[in-house]
Amino acid sequence: MSDSPQQANSIIRLNSVGKVYQQGKLQVTALDGVSLDVEPGEFLALCGPSGSGKTTLLNLVGALDQPSSGSIELEGHNLERMSRKELSELRRDRIGFVFQAYNLMPVLSAYENAEMVLWVQGVDPQIRRDKVMGLLAEVGLEGLEDRRPNELSGGQQQRVAIARAIASDPVVVLADEPTANVDSETAIKLLDLMERLNRERGVTFVFSTHDPLVMERARRIVRLVDGKVQEDSQAA
Amino acid sequence: MAKTTQRAATSGSLVSLAWRNLWANRRRTLITLSSIVFGVFFAILMTALQDRNWADMIDLAAKMGGGHVTLQHPEYQDAPTLRHSVQEVSELAAAVEGAVPIDAVRPRIVGNLMLSTAHESFGAGFIAYDPALETSETLAILNGVAEDEGLRPDDRQGILLGTKLAYNLDAEVGDKVVYTVTDRNGEITSALCRVRGLVTTGAPSVDASLVLLPIEPLREVIGYGPDEANQVAIFLSDQRSTERAVSALVSALRDDVAVLGWNKAQPELAGFIAAKVGGAWVVEGLIGILVAAGIFNTLFVSVMERMREFGIMLAIGWSPGRLFRLVMLESLWLGVVGLILAGLVTVGPYLYLEKTGIDISKMLTDESMEIAGVAMAPVLKVGIFPMSLVIILGAAMFAVLASGIYPAWRAGRINPVETIRLV
Numbered sequence: 001m002s003d004s005p006q007q008a009n010s011i012i013r014l015n016s017v018g019k020v021y022q023q024g025k026l027q028v029t030a031l032d033g034v035s036l037d038v039e040p041g042e043f044l045a046l047c048g049p050s051g052s053g054k055t056t057l058l059n060l061v062g063a064l065d066q067p068s069s070g071s072i073e074l075e076g077h078n079l080e081r082m083s084r085k086e087l088s089e090l091r092r093d094r095i096g097f098v099f100q101a102y103n104l105m106p107v108l109s110a111y112e113n114a115e116m117v118l119w120v121q122g123v124d125p126q127i128r129r130d131k132v133m134g135l136l137a138e139v140g141l142e143g144l145e146d147r148r149p150n151e152l153s154g155g156q157q158q159r160v161a162i163a164r165a166i167a168s169d170p171v172v173v174l175a176d177e178p179t180a181n182v183d184s185e186t187a188i189k190l191l192d193l194m195e196r197l198n199r200e201r202g203v204t205f206v207f208s209t210h211d212p213l214v215m216e217r218a219r220r221i222v223r224l225v226d227g228k229v230q231e232d233s234q235a236a
Numbered sequence: 237m238a239k240t241t242q243r244a245a246t247s248g249s250l251v252s253l254a255w256r257n258l259w260a261n262r263r264r265t266l267i268t269l270s271s272i273v274f275g276v277f278f279a280i281l282m283t284a285l286q287d288r289n290w291a292d293m294i295d296l297a298a299k300m301g302g303g304h305v306t307l308q309h310p311e312y313q314d315a316p317t318l319r320h321s322v323q324e325v326s327e328l329a330a331a332v333e334g335a336v337p338i339d340a341v342r343p344r345i346v347g348n349l350m351l352s353t354a355h356e357s358f359g360a361g362f363i364a365y366d367p368a369l370e371t372s373e374t375l376a377i378l379n380g381v382a383e384d385e386g387l388r389p390d391d392r393q394g395i396l397l398g399t400k401l402a403y404n405l406d407a408e409v410g411d412k413v414v415y416t417v418t419d420r421n422g423e424i425t426s427a428l429c430r431v432r433g434l435v436t437t438g439a440p441s442v443d444a445s446l447v448l449l450p451i452e453p454l455r456e457v458i459g460y461g462p463d464e465a466n467q468v469a470i471f472l473s474d475q476r477s478t479e480r481a482v483s484a485l486v487s488a489l490r491d492d493v494a495v496l497g498w499n500k501a502q503p504e505l506a507g508f509i510a511a512k513v514g515g516a517w518v519v520e521g522l523i524g525i526l527v528a529a530g531i532f533n534t535l536f537v538s539v540m541e542r543m544r545e546f547g548i549m550l551a552i553g554w555s556p557g558r559l560f561r562l563v564m565l566e567s568l569w570l571g572v573v574g575l576i577l578a579g580l581v582t583v584g585p586y587l588y589l590e591k592t593g594i595d596i597s598k599m600l601t602d603e604s605m606e607i608a609g610v611a612m613a614p615v616l617k618v619g620i621f622p623m624s625l626v627i628i629l630g631a632a633m634f635a636v637l638a639s640g641i642y643p644a645w646r647a648g649r650i651n652p653v654e655t656i657r658l659v
Binding site: 059062064065084085088089091092093097099103105106107108116117119120121164168 | 249253256257259260544545548549550551552553554555556558652653656
């Protein structure tokens, strides 16, 4: 195991984070003393076998769950000290999520799904419109704005999800197995897209993945085993 | 952290999203709407039937008896004899007109007498009225008199008999009858009359015991003065203002006069109507609870089915409060659409029942034709009071919104980690 050295300009900082779940009478340790720093602009893959703690780590970084021990900071804000409302606002304004199953709102069009976070933020409708139309064009969905999720392919839905995730200019996008539900050709296109967004817009991506295609593209790979960081390596 | 905030822009979209969510499961929404429509339809028609028929019955009772409000001697209620009379009724009538808005005020003498013909004798109740003043507008019994019969203002010997009473006495129009009555001094006195007509009210007990007399000749027979009566009947344009009128008159009139609302003067009828109205509200309340339970179930299932969706919304930054508002808006939409549909479904049957009604005369026996001496209308019609409508619509909307509170709260309490899978 090799924890990365803590950097002064980290956007995400985990300090000896532990997470223990109670399952009936059993206590299950999902994470055990994980320390990790993520810097702006990283394209980072969390990998490891099932049950290694990838889900738990993304939940904690995404402010969806609280650690049992240790601390997590996002842009210098200690998540433990934030109220429920502040955490909601943090997720809304500073974190983008891309889910394995796309998880778009079925009653909304592609445009409206991509617009949702900006809408919740209360951004001016005209600014919203300009930005979302630009984003949808950028992810290759021009002309498909009015389609509902059930009228789009898996790859197209994931593109909408990516547009939704980056619409608010988050500090980091947490992507849950983003290529798991699509064929390899579509997976390559999605990775091309995310890589381009990372390169051109400087969007930080943290993936959890089993997909070798993702690991090939990642510039940093953190391998988790039994809740501990076993390896943290930079790509050549 | 928040960017440009324009709440007006987002709240409009929340309403729109709630509307779309409502129709995401069309069948479930239609089932829920149908239960709202059924509940409101049933409540409106049932209440309209009651409002109309009880109001008509109260008005009829008032017109058959002592008005919506009766003025009488303070001891008359406990000891109804001709001794307990009211003096200077003209002055009293003027005071009444100055105190409350009324349709009419009429002096009367009511009591009991013994009626005899050459063949039979029967006891009966009488109402003595001024034929020059009264029409069926204030004395509904006069509706039951044939057009060519009745008492003329100058008729000093005329008498009208209930149909069954005349039959029992073996008397016909034009026959002579003698009535015997105890006068104001307790002396027994008699007068000879001639039958000028027969009265059919539709209430069997009334038709068997009713006598109508001209008030002026009776005053002379029983020793009353020219401005004396034992009952002053006051008629209001709306029976629902009876209590207000009673309160106003109690404080405005002199102390030697008792003021009674129709419900006090006719407690049997008031009790019957109160029991019916109470029973109907209980039934409507139970149906309302069942409908609300159905709506709650639908909304709750709808929330439970969308746990993952709500989890995603919370994950991407929706606040629990916004989710609560979204589900409550879905309830609001259900209520609004449900009430509009209920209105559309109800208006046709309502208008038909208001104009044409349901003829129940064949279902009524002689005994069931009257309630507390008041004839039931043979055709049931509807007519809802605006306040009843407001209460029903308000209660329906409240039930729908109240049914949505818990599901909405649950939506906001969802733990995203449990409902979505990040890896």
